[in-house]
Amino acid sequence: MTTMSSTQERTARLVALAGELADEFATRADEHDQQNTFPFENFERLKASGYTSLPIPEELGGLGGTLLDFVMCQERLAQGCASTALSINMHIFATGSLMENLLNPPPPPANGGQPPANPVEGLKLMVAMLAQTKFLIGGGFTEAEIGGNWGFPMTKAVRQAHNGAPGFVINGRKQFTTMAPVIDLVAVNTTTTNADGEQVIGMFVIPRNTPGIEIVETWDTMSMRATASHDMVIKDCWVPEQACVGLRAPGDADVGANGLLVWFGGGIGAIYTGIATAARNFAIDWAKSRKPILFERPISHFPGVQFHVAEMEIELAAMRALLHSTAREWMAGGLRERSDLARIVMAKTYATNAAVRVVDQAMAVVGAPSIFRSNRMQRYYRDVRPGAFQPMTNDVAKELIGKTALGIAPDFLPRWG
Numbered sequence: 001m002t003t004m005s006s007t008q009e010r011t012a013r014l015v016a017l018a019g020e021l022a023d024e025f026a027t028r029a030d031e032h033d034q035q036n037t038f039p040f041e042n043f044e045r046l047k048a049s050g051y052t053s054l055p056i057p058e059e060l061g062g063l064g065g066t067l068l069d070f071v072m073c074q075e076r077l078a079q080g081c082a083s084t085a086l087s088i089n090m091h092i093f094a095t096g097s098l099m100e101n102l103l104n105p106p107p108p109p110a111n112g113g114q115p116p117a118n119p120v121e122g123l124k125l126m127v128a129m130l131a132q133t134k135f136l137i138g139g140g141f142t143e144a145e146i147g148g149n150w151g152f153p154m155t156k157a158v159r160q161a162h163n164g165a166p167g168f169v170i171n172g173r174k175q176f177t178t179m180a181p182v183i184d185l186v187a188v189n190t191t192t193t194n195a196d197g198e199q200v201i202g203m204f205v206i207p208r209n210t211p212g213i214e215i216v217e218t219w220d221t222m223s224m225r226a227t228a229s230h231d232m233v234i235k236d237c238w239v240p241e242q243a244c245v246g247l248r249a250p251g252d253a254d255v256g257a258n259g260l261l262v263w264f265g266g267g268i269g270a271i272y273t274g275i276a277t278a279a280r281n282f283a284i285d286w287a288k289s290r291k292p293i294l295f296e297r298p299i300s301h302f303p304g305v306q307f308h309v310a311e312m313e314i315e316l317a318a319m320r321a322l323l324h325s326t327a328r329e330w331m332a333g334g335l336r337e338r339s340d341l342a343r344i345v346m347a348k349t350y351a352t353n354a355a356v357r358v359v360d361q362a363m364a365v366v367g368a369p370s371i372f373r374s375n376r377m378q379r380y381y382r383d384v385r386p387g388a389f390q391p392m393t394n395d396v397a398k399e400l401i402g403k404t405a406l407g408i409a410p411d412f413l414p415r416w417g
Ligand SMILES: Cc1cc2nc3c(=O)[nH]c(=O)nc-3n(C[C@H](O)[C@H](O)[C@H](O)COP(=O)(O)OP(=O)(O)OC[C@H]3O[C@@H](n4cnc5c(N)ncnc54)[C@H](O)[C@@H]3O)c2cc1C
Pocket: 086, 090, 138, 139, 140, 141, 142, 146, 147, 148, 149, 175, 176, 177, 178, 179, 224, 227, 229, 386, 389, 390, 391, 393, 394, 395, 396
């Protein structure tokens, strides 16, 4: 008889928790998708179960999950409600990368940036506070004018004192503010100035109820409908100096990028793998029970159906293998060089693109009934689409992967030719 190590036990416990939550969320996923409503009750459950503090060590009030645990849990959660899994990804990846900074403070940024204002003790306090208050962090990075080019925000933070206290006044408009109705702390990237008056990119963490922050309900989409990823308008919003948690040079999105992207991309890759798995499970059940009257046995006995299923199995095994091995390598202390970023984004790029192919195969098994609104397959078809649009987007990732393999520095100029 083999016994489980304490690490394996923790992983099994966390994945079981994700499964329990996923099965509950699945009961209301179709309704929230159809009504374009936000599943507030799911977020209460995520908080009450401790899932929102998954990567925080137990001694600081969390569940003590690793990056690999996170990847496995997010895959399972997305099988129940992909919108909820995507929403909570924003918070957990932010918490996970805070943990990375706690364990290994990133090097100071080059070219006029400054190291984050928060020392290790401050980070520890923040992480413990997150576990205790169950506050949720959301991100306001994307803007209509810049899309995913987050290193060049049009949102401005101008240094201005208020009642003698040093601070900033922020103005701008963000898009895609996922889980807007329940965010407590918004991370906002801005163009600002450092103490020497040089133009830099400033990262702020602002309580959601700060005067000047307004959510404008714009979210009515084809995919991920229950994420309420509305616009956020920031108008004459004054924040104290302490709200600025990091300054870096304009366009320099690379400082600490490995730690950020290994968590963000790991979670995103896992979510879309979860959607693909849910579609695969649905198709398998369908193939086993669908028996046209002409035949003695169900359609699972047809070679075409078996080949579709085989394609799904191969893709899913490869997606998981790459996501898990990337997480394991990171946890073992690897993938820390800038040149490793290509390897990190490869897992997310492969998983999100393969997920689309898997759902297409699943639809081929189910056939025409899959396009009915009442059939869950059409939700998987819609929800799986935006994976490639999330950072790093396909084009940006492929440029990085290709240049790395060819020995061309990602910042080599001219960029092309
Ligand atoms: C469901 C969902 C939830 C989201 N939630 C959030 C959130 O909570 N917070 C947040 O800030 N954002 C969020 N986003 C936004 C997302 O993270 C991306 O930043 C955003 O989708 C990218 O912008 P865009 O698609 O408008 O692409 P653009 O950046 O405008 O890109 C359009 C096309 O041009 C290409 N392109 C653009 N710039 C370059 C470049 N420099 N080099 C090469 N090719 C380029 C892209 O690859 C793409 O093919 C969310 C997106 C989705 C779909």
